Amino acid sequence: MPAKEFAKIVVTWQQQHGRNDLPWQQHNDPYHVLVSELMLQQTQVTTVIPYFERWLQRFPDVTTLAAAEEQEVMAHWQGLGYYRRARNLHAAAKTIVADYAAQIPEQAVELREIPGIGPYTVGAIRSFAFNAPAAIVDGNVKRLFARLFMLPYAVNHSANDRYFWELAEHYTPTSQNRRFAQGLLDLGATICKPKQPLCHACPLQSRCRTYANACVEDYPKRKQKKAIPTKTGHFLLAINRFGVCLEQRPANGIWPSLWCLPEVSQAPDAELGYEFNHTFSHYKLAGKVWLAEPATTTGNLMQVPYSDLADYGLPAPIRKLLAKIDWDEVCNTKQ
Template structure:
């Protein structure tokens, strides 16, 4: 693999940094997304919430969750003060629950160390739980209009096609090349609109499938478009087949409600209330089944009706009160369908 400088020079032969920034900014102003709910105030807290929600999740899915979140937790202080169960309950359905825990921990850190104000300084932002390199750049660009590089899947795909890059976008060992290019092309002004333009181009024009190359402002210079190799980029390492695992759960239900167990912080569905899990399949006819796909495996679960021994770790919740507790989405769906 060639050096980073080699690929920056290669990129510059396609489009100069000043020209690239100018075209991105002009395109975004006319064609980009400018009315998303977290864009209305450029509030650092709104940016933090939206960016963590948008990890692994589509914009249209996030919007209603974001709006409900701000109704319940309108600022950093209210989130920091909230019980963990309230936070997890409001997050349920978005998946990747570690993001909710990180967001809660981030609010408490900001209150404790930064007087409730999310900082602009990159080094300080890195100390906040859940804030990685991309989120540091996003907060600085979107909340403070700073010159801050960002790299996510949209940016990688745009760069890979524009410059015909050989890097595997799903291998972290190549991330440094994308970050070097992003830093080279990020302008010193108009950081907010430039960063949004990169994301918008990737999300609405340079899409993973069926890219709208005819509407792209870089179609005349894009290497892969000119070479008719757009579908060859970005390069990816072949993924391994997703394994399937079996899960076994107990449904203990009576007139007082359903018995639930709060899962540990280091488990699947961390800190959520769940049906107690069994170590092995139970005897008798199952009550039912459900399936769920995680990032690294597929769960095929079987549920049996059982009466469990009392435990201080269990909590019985009435069917009418299930909306008040944080439940994994597949568990909630299953419970909504049971016949008492």
């Protein structure tokens, strides 16, 4: 399919049927694009919208974000998960303020120098903020291309990424890039969905090879994943009427720099109070939470009042666990 024809189809469809009322689309502000794109990585649009709006209320521009303390940044990200994105965004803001006079640059060569901004985010900023030619490839685009061109490449194998980027670069037009990039994402997210794609509504149906061969459901190809192991983690819940003991985790490992219940290497001589499960990319965590007295805990701890918990960046399973606790009952029983 000629690149100009492809771009015209995508742009026309996006204008008529695509998503044009998302909050980060209203001003095409480079900072808004940066924030939204980091939030949208591995997170649904409907989930991101309220977080994006609250984020801009507290951090309305890159200068405000750069000046903020990490703990506050993490607290405002709390619930979105994948906290490395928050640290990347914070680091990017600091670099933009220090090296680019608080102005997010347009050129790809400069954007690539900013920590936390990878190839996709470079393309997104150039396309959405500056309406400049730039290829973008995410899971939606991969799936669309894999079905449209009947590609044999597994979309979850990084060694194959270059094939999808080459296609994206070939089909990226020299004009209307904001609408074209949004059109690719919209087609993948709302039409060429992972399950039960809406082929009848797809403007590319007549050019789609998998549709012509009645094998849409067989694509995209995926590399079979290995079964991930389960590991047990032991955590201490030390509470009294003054608050709960939290410990800031190290900068590396799981939940880096977040505040968490203190973790110990093995089950202590204590009562098992709660259990939780959480899945990381490489293993599943079976968490066991042991009831302990504040005086028996060790390490660099902070006793946080219950009313202040919202101000601390907590891992999602720990936040959910603490939300289940009846603090009034705790205050009455642990004097």
